Amino acid sequence: MNTDLSNRKCIITGANSGIGKETTLGLAKMGASIIMLCRNEEKGENVLREIKNSSGNQSVEVMIADMQDYDSIRKFVENYKSIHNKLHILINNAGIMKKKRETNNLGHETTLATNYLGHFLLTNLLLETLQSSAPARIINVTSKSHKRGKIDFDNLMLENNYGRFKAYNNSKLANILFTYELAQRLEDSGVTVNAVHPGAARTNFGREFSERTRKFLKLFKRFTISAEEGAKTSIYLASSPEVEKITGKYWFKCKKVKSSKDSYNREIQRKLWEVSKDLTSL
Numbered sequence: 001m002n003t004d005l006s007n008r009k010c011i012i013t014g015a016n017s018g019i020g021k022e023t024t025l026g027l028a029k030m031g032a033s034i035i036m037l038c039r040n041e042e043k044g045e046n047v048l049r050e051i052k053n054s055s056g057n058q059s060v061e062v063m064i065a066d067m068q069d070y071d072s073i074r075k076f077v078e079n080y081k082s083i084h085n086k087l088h089i090l091i092n093n094a095g096i097m098k099k100k101r102e103t104n105n106l107g108h109e110t111t112l113a114t115n116y117l118g119h120f121l122l123t124n125l126l127l128e129t130l131q132s133s134a135p136a137r138i139i140n141v142t143s144k145s146h147k148r149g150k151i152d153f154d155n156l157m158l159e160n161n162y163g164r165f166k167a168y169n170n171s172k173l174a175n176i177l178f179t180y181e182l183a184q185r186l187e188d189s190g191v192t193v194n195a196v197h198p199g200a201a202r203t204n205f206g207r208e209f210s211e212r213t214r215k216f217l218k219l220f221k222r223f224t225i226s227a228e229e230g231a232k233t234s235i236y237l238a239s240s241p242e243v244e245k246i247t248g249k250y251w252f253k254c255k256k257v258k259s260s261k262d263s264y265n266r267e268i269q270r271k272l273w274e275v276s277k278d279l280t281s282l
């Protein structure tokens with residue numbers, strides 16, 4: 001791809017590992033100015049050196065935020081806005097799956113807080129900057145597993161019946177509901193928003209899995225793709241002129257695909273938006 005992104009400013013969450021790292025490298029090679037949003041400075045700086053060396057692009061930097069901690073996200077945005085006045089590409093990529101139920105300082109279940117609520121807040125706090133930089137693009141990294149997710153407004157934080165897959169699938173459905181609702185709200189604004197399933201990619205995602213689970217998953221290795229391959233759709237949506245005006249869609253292998261029936265439910269989309277606003281004190 002010969003796309004030139006040298007005038008484009010980009011934030012990528014979870015940029016120090018797996019799909020986020022490969023997305024950063026791909027866009028850095030196209031000349032984008034990139035802010036790698038990482039929670040761990042040392043990890044971020046190590047990968048930053050690699051990215052600069054491999055891409056030759058020196059306009060890449062690390063900024064710190066913890067996506068489950070809303071105060072830290074507010075600080076990040078404040079800091080970002082004090083340095084930069086433009087933002088053209090926001091890639092909401094960071095994600096986790098927690099084996100045991102944990103909560104953030106507000107009592108929100110950590111998987112939902114990290115994968116969805118933190119990104120809901122980050123995106124909303126950056127919306128004005130994105131709109132004033134239009135054309136701009138938002139890409140939400142979700143998963144095919146959203147199809148097994150369910151938004152139960154009476155039990156969003158899975159207080160009584162936590163399961164790691166349940167928490168993860170619900171958070172990934174929330175990513176898509178958010179994408180569709182935001183696309184409606186941003187109609188004709190010059191800012192597009194799309195969701196991506198990267199495919200089953202070999203990354204550090206299973207770091208919390210037990211040795212036994214990891215051994216079991218290795219049996220399926222031949223059905224998996226590299227992290228580089230997993231980053232392709234995010235890179236495509238962030239950079240290709242073909243999709244400049246396309247918004248409110250769900251993508252896999254650089255093609256529009258259908259998401260689950262629940263994800264298109266306007267009532268759930270609207271309600272989730274309102275509930276998320278309250279939860280993050282937006």
Ligand SMILES: NC(=O)c1ccc[n+]([C@@H]2O[C@H](COP(=O)([O-])OP(=O)(O)OC[C@H]3O[C@@H](n4cnc5c(N)ncnc54)[C@H](OP(=O)(O)O)[C@@H]3O)[C@@H](O)[C@H]2O)c1
Pocket residue numbers: 013014015016017018019020037038039040043065066067068093094095096114141142143144197198199200201202203204205206
């Ligand atoms: N791999 C797959 O097969 C697959 C399939 C479908 C969807 N996805 C999605 O793809 C995205 C990227 O995952 P990956 O597979 O590349 O996994 P990964 O290698 O584990 O990368 C996840 C990234 O998210 C960061 N992160 C986690 N919690 C964070 C927090 N609280 N604040 C800031 N950053 C945080 C991690 O930082 P640390 O290094 O500091 O932990 C890491 O940089 C996720 O949204 C995941 O749900 C992956």
